[in-house]
Amino acid sequence: MPELPEVEVVRLGLERGVVGRTVEQVSVGRARSVRRHVEGAGDFVARLQGRTVLSAHRRGKHLWLPLDSGDALLGHLGMSGQLLVVPAEAPDPKHLHVRLRFADAGRELRFVDQRTFGGLFVVAGGEPVPPALAHVARDPLDPAFDDEAFVAALRRRRTGVKRALLDQTLVSGIGNIYADEALWRSQLHGNRPTDGLSRPAVRRLLLSAREVLGEAIASGGTSFDALYVSTEGVSGLFERSLAAYGREGEACLRCGAPIRRESFMNRSSFSCPRCQPRPAGSTKPAQASRSSSARTAGGSLPSA
DNA sequence: AGTGACGCCTGGGAGC
DNA sequence: TGCTCCCAGGCGTCAC
Numbered sequence A: 001m002p003e004l005p006e007v008e009v010v011r012l013g014l015e016r017g018v019v020g021r022t023v024e025q026v027s028v029g030r031a032r033s034v035r036r037h038v039e040g041a042g043d044f045v046a047r048l049q050g051r052t053v054l055s056a057h058r059r060g061k062h063l064w065l066p067l068d069s070g071d072a073l074l075g076h077l078g079m080s081g082q083l084l085v086v087p088a089e090a091p092d093p094k095h096l097h098v099r100l101r102f103a104d105a106g107r108e109l110r111f112v113d114q115r116t117f118g119g120l121f122v123v124a125g126g127e128p129v130p131p132a133l134a135h136v137a138r139d140p141l142d143p144a145f146d147d148e149a150f151v152a153a154l155r156r157r158r159t160g161v162k163r164a165l166l167d168q169t170l171v172s173g174i175g176n177i178y179a180d181e182a183l184w185r186s187q188l189h190g191n192r193p194t195d196g197l198s199r200p201a202v203r204r205l206l207l208s209a210r211e212v213l214g215e216a217i218a219s220g221g222t223s224f225d226a227l228y229v230s231t232e233g234v235s236g237l238f239e240r241s242l243a244a245y246g247r248e249g250e251a252c253l254r255c256g257a258p259i260r261r262e263s264f265m266n267r268s269s270f271s272c273p274r275c276q277p278r279p280a281g282s283t284k285p286a287q288a289s290r291s292s293s294a295r296t297a298g299g300s301l302p303s304a
Numbered sequence B: 001a002g003t004g005a006c007g008c009c010t011g012g013g014a015g016c
Numbered sequence C: 001t002g003c004t005c006c007c008a009g010g011c012g013t014c015a016c
Helices: A004-017 A041-046 A147-156 A161-166 A176-185 A199-218
Strands: A023-028 A057-059 A062-066 A071-076 A081-086 A096-102 A108-113 A119-124 A260-264 A267-271
Touching: A004 A057, A004 A062, A004 A081, A004 A199, A023 A041, A041 A119, A071 A081, A147 A199, A161 A176, A161 A199, A176 A199, A176 A267
Parallel strands: none
Antiparallel strands: A023 A096, A057 A062, A062 A071, A071 A119, A081 A108, A096 A108, A260 A267
């Protein structure tokens, strides 16, 4: 699943692959992939054709490419979206939904998305941030991220710390995988109430999140299957560095206790029962309904 | 305003 | 073998 590190790897690929080039032809094979472009697919195409890509930006899990028209091509990969920069003669994959060809007749940009939770749309204004992304908080790797404001805002919340980490209006870029990894590193259970955390504890959590995100970017992101790849189609290697996510029953890398899996918001949470004790008063959540790996198809982690 | 539940999607594995 | 069910999960929307 693309979270901040995977999206950043894609952004770097777009910077290399499409910035400075002029769009010549756009085709939309599946209207759902541009559904957030409210004026429709025809307008989406019209606002891209003939435009030059100025730069490639990211906030959290959102990407945008400012254009010389003042608009920006905005994209979100959702759960399975891919932006590929490939030779035009490469065969079309099954879930190819949008194609951009450029005036230089070089590699084309393709939006491929199996589950179609992601999408592309054109919005007005790309600098410094499109208004359409105003609701998305800065991410922990943004130089302008305000640590103390985050610490205060998180402690004002009255919810569990994992929910808060996943709230893109509080801090962006963190999804289920990196939330579990950051919580493991800072030895916090995701059910810990945010208003009961000390300032130092929240600062440690933020530091852990920053560390794990940075390390994942350096590894090219986390790929469990073919659903996340770079613009060149390459898988990331961070999966082998995960300490909690997907490691149910395996030994905690810190204390050796078997990692547990719990059901959380209709998905899975992984944590160490010894290093990350459930908060007092927190009722034991229902166990995840299946004891097998939470991995989707094609998972390749050793199971023991 | 803050919080949480729900629906949208598809492919593949488990189980029958 | 073939069918059905379940599951992964980001985020927009809506209800409370």
